[in-house]
Amino acid sequence: MYPVEVAKVAAALGGTRTLRADLRSLGELTAAVEQGFPRGVVRALATAVVPGGDKGSTLRRRVEALVASPATLKRSPRLSAAASERAERLARIAALATQALGETGEAQAWLTEPHPLLGNRPPIEVAATDLGARQVERLLVNIEYGLPA
Incomplete structure (x- = not known):
């Protein structure tokens, strides 16, 4: 099961303009990952994950370096x-955070602040x-459905 719509993942990667394709299905996303995303998705992803502000540029560079x-x-x-697979994984987490928390700003804060259930590390890191993404996905799904962590 894919926890979030492919279109939302594509949007976190910069959308059609950055990806140079309109990705709507898991098959299309898989093919794009295998082919290799355009490098512009890295900046688009970092912008989608990191809130603005003074410390934003440093955090954006850290997110870019994860890819x-x-x-x-x-x-x-x-x-x-x-x-490309790392970028897709992080975009999926970003899209799921927005889906679970309801607002982009709240999702960005949640993704970039240390979390006690993740060893006081930011969820995006x-x-x-892959194993870390599974932990973060589980937390977000629990948040979305009001389940205990």
């Missing part, structure tokens, strides 16, 4: 399949790995 190194982003116009 690919700055050197890699400068070198190639497309992400590797592995980096925990979600950089």
Whole structure:
């Protein structure tokens, strides 16, 4: 089961303009990941995850680095399949946070602030790995349905 609509994940990656495709199905998303996303999705994702403000630019760079190194982003116009998979995972978590919490600003704060059930690490950083993303997804689904953590 995919916990959030593909269109919402695509929106967190910058939408049709950044992806250069209108991704509506899991199959289309999978094919785009395998092909490698355009590097612009990294900046779009960081903007979707991190609230504005003074510390925003530092946090955005940290989120970007979860997907690919700055050197890699400068070198190639497309992400590797592995980096695209990391971007998709983080975008899925961002979309699920917005779905569960109801507001973009609240979701951004939740994603970037340390969480006690995640070892006092920000959920977006925990979600950089597959196992961590599963933990974060479980927390968000529990929030969405009013279940205990």
